[in-house]
Amino acid sequence: MTRARVDDESQRCRGGHLYMLINNTLRPAPQHVARTVIGISQHALTLMVRSSAAATVDAAHYFIQQAGLELSVASIAADADIDFDPSERFSQAYMQSVFAHGFERATQNRAWFKMG
Numbered sequence: 001m002t003r004a005r006v007d008d009e010s011q012r013c014r015g016g017h018l019y020m021l022i023n024n025t026l027r028p029a030p031q032h033v034a035r036t037v038i039g040i041s042q043h044a045l046t047l048m049v050r051s052s053a054a055a056t057v058d059a060a061h062y063f064i065q066q067a068g069l070e071l072s073v074a075s076i077a078a079d080a081d082i083d084f085d086p087s088e089r090f091s092q093a094y095m096q097s098v099f100a101h102g103f104e105r106a107t108q109n110r111a112w113f114k115m116g
Contacts, residue, residue, distance in 0.1 A: 012017070012051050014067070014068035014069070015054060015068065016066055016067075016069045016070070017069060017070040017071075017072065018060065018069055018070070019071075019072050019073075019112065020056075020060060020072070020073045020074070021074050021075075022053050022057065022074065022076075022099075023076070024050055024075060024076060025056070025076045026053060026054050026073075027077075027078055028076050028078050029079070030051065042072075042087065046084075052070070053075075057073055061115045064115070070114065070115075071114040072113060073113050073115060074102075074105075074113070075113075076101060076103070077101070078103075082094070082097045082101060083097070
């Protein structure tokens with residue numbers, strides 16, 4: 001793509017708004033981890049996924065700023081009292097808790113966090 005075309009595309013996007021939905025907690029509170037191989041491994045994988053999601057949000061934020069757009073992000077709040085068990089990622093109880101959390105934040109108009 002030529003530089004002129006990139007500039008044209010950037011100008012056309014200015015004033016737009018991108019919404020990102022992250023199905024995770026981006027910056028969770030520290031938690032206790034079982035001192036077992038499985039417990040440590042599960043926690044390491046969870047941290048890897050979360051850090052990857054946070055890096056994606058940061059990269060999108062950088063791009064959005066350069067393109068003259070706005071960015072809003074929704075994720076599971078760090079203070080949400082939702083029990084997460086990595087071995088039961090898609091359990092009905094967990095999914096219902098996440099849904100209830102999202103619904104509560106949406107009804108209070110707190111679902112989206114606008115990045116500066």
